[in-house]
Structures are given as structure tokens and as C-alpha cells.
Amino acid sequence: MAFAPSDRLKRLPPYLFAEFERKRAVLEKQGKDIVNLGIGDPDQAPPKLLLDTLVAHLKDEGVHQYSPSQGTDEFRSAVAGFMKKRYGLSLENKEICLGVGSKELIAHLPLALTNPGDVVLCPEPGYPPYRSGTVFALAEPHVMPLKAERGFLPDLDAIPADVAKKAKILYVNYPNNPTGAVAPKAFYEKCVAFAKKWGCVVVSDEAYAELYYEQPPISFLEVPGARDVGIAVHSMTKTFSMAGWRVAWVCGNPEIVETVRGFKANCDSGQFMGFQKAVAKVLSEGTGDMAGIRDMYRKRRDAFVEGTRKLGWDVKAPEAGLYIWYPVPRKGATSMQFAEAALEAGVIMLPGSGFGAAAEGYMRVALTVTEDRIREAVRRLASVTL
């Protein structure tokens, strides 16, 4: 039988992280030791309270059936308590919807909020599902370049009026993957004004909100008017080292949240309810040792920054997030050529080109291995010949 993927799938490049994971598996099978600074997959254990609570509820009656797509009331009340404590926001349960990880939420949002031919404003470099979700919905991604000289904030005034008129979603992501930038309040105020002027929804991806090295970043939802026009996406993945568990939420404007819920009711259900009980417990009672985790990532960040500066590379320490974003350290080499040379030396790091064409010229390193392994990576990188 002749088989072809859909045209919309064919419009997307291979998912970069998966490609590098495949290369790593091949090299490791050949017995090579690889330091993996590629995917941002936290290497710590999740909070003990989470595991204990899950085990305690495994055999409960009534937790094994379908969960509502938007999550249980208990889960959403715990999210509301967490958002109140962290940001001072008062949210009702109807203003919160569970996600099976935030990747799913981000990739599905254009299907819920746009029509074919609408525009979605996507930062570049940016998390790939902003673009792929847009393409799946037959909407058009419009690239907003993030430049170092603008603090890696998009220039909303540079978006042409005919594009802004068709825009239905503005994606923003701070602390930013991959640049590590944090957004000031004034930027979020601009987003609110933009959304009100052009009638689009702001989706603020705050997956890295707890991994900061300076002041705790604010949420987009704290800015006056934000809840008229937008939602924030939060994830347990990076904060609590729970990548494989797949739990996240959107919160904010109740009509947008209800639209997301309505969409999700057609394509998934909530996760296992014993698991939601465990997540609720962690959100309301014990968030683990976040200060210790931040300190650990800070030491890893400093090990990479200091080590590579000694090699003469131009590497700046990010304010937040799990990544270091720095210019390709070889004149004339593309980011993919440098990533391949680093892999030859036994280190995976991602080429900027995987985050969009506007991101060529940069490399991304994830701080998800121990400080010792980061020092080992720097030793290996010293030997890269290119």
C-alpha cells in the first residue's frame, strides 16, 4: 500500500531533540561515552512526598476511572493555592485546566483557538511546538526574532499591521528557552496592549518559572489586563523534575480556559486520579527543596560558563532556565557543523538552527548532567577541531 504522511506533517523538519537522541543511542551502542547536554530533561528525583502520596492512593476506590479532561477539583484547587502563594493571583477552578504535559497544551492550542489562514506569532529561537501546532492547525506561523541586543524580547512594534490583524495567538516564553532571558513587567504590559489592539490571545509559556538565579520572575497574569486577553502555561516537569509524569496546566482568562477544556474533551481525558492526588499534595504542601535545586543548577551553569570562557568562548550566564545560549565559537562554522564536531568529541549540544532559521549562529547547552560531567564536557570541547 502506498503510504505518505500528511502534507502538514511533511511541512515540519524532523523533531531535533529526537534526532540527537537517536544519534546518542547509536554511539552508546558502539560503547562510546557521551555527555548529553542536548535535551532539557531534569536528572533529579521528584519530591518524595509525590511518590509516597501516589503509592498511598494506588489502591483507592474511585481513582481508576476516567478523570475529567480539565482535571479533578482537588487538583485544580491545589493549583489555585500554588498560584496564590507564588504570584498572589486568585484563580477559581474554572480558570484552570489540566494538561498532559505542557507540550501537548502548546501544540493543541492553535487547533482550539485559530482557523485555517489565521496567523500565530512565534518567537524564534523558540520551543518547536509553537510552530508545529500552528502548522497542524493550518494557521500561519509568523516569526518574531529574539535578538541579544533587545534582551531576547520580540519587537511587537515591528509586526506589520496586515499580519497583526490576522494574528490569533501571541506566544511568549519567559524565562526563555533557549536564551535564559527573563521578561520585565513593561514587556508584558506591551503584550496586553498589543492583544487588545489586534484581538489576539496571549499565551505565556512559564514552564521555567521556578528555575531562576536572580529574582523570582513574575507571571504574565500579574500584569493589569492580562486576564482579559491571555493565559499562562505552567508545567511540573522542570520545577519538580517530573518530565515523564506529564502534568501541566493552563490558567487565566475563563473563556479561553473553557475553550481549551472543550477542545481537550474531544481528544483526551485527565491523567490517573491517584496521580492527580499526589500532584495536588505536592503543590499544596511540599514543593521539595527548590532553593537547593536552583543552587545545583547555578553551580552547573557556572562550571560551563567559567570553563568555556577559559577556552576563549563568548558565553554569558543566563538569569534563569535550564540552558546556556551562546554564539557558535568557531568563525565561519554553522551551528550544525559545530554540534557535529562536539558530538565527535563526545558531547551533545543542540544547534541554534533547530530553534528556527533566525537562531542560526548559536548553540544551546542543557544543564541536566552533574557538575563533574559538565567539567568533563568542557575538557572534551577543548579538543574540538573545526
Ligand SMILES: Cc1ncc(COP(=O)(O)O)c(C=O)c1O
Ligand atoms: C519552553 C518550553 N515549554 C514547554 C515545555 C514542555 O514541557 P512539558 O511538556 O514537559 O510540560 C518545554 C520543554 O522542554 C519547554 O522548553
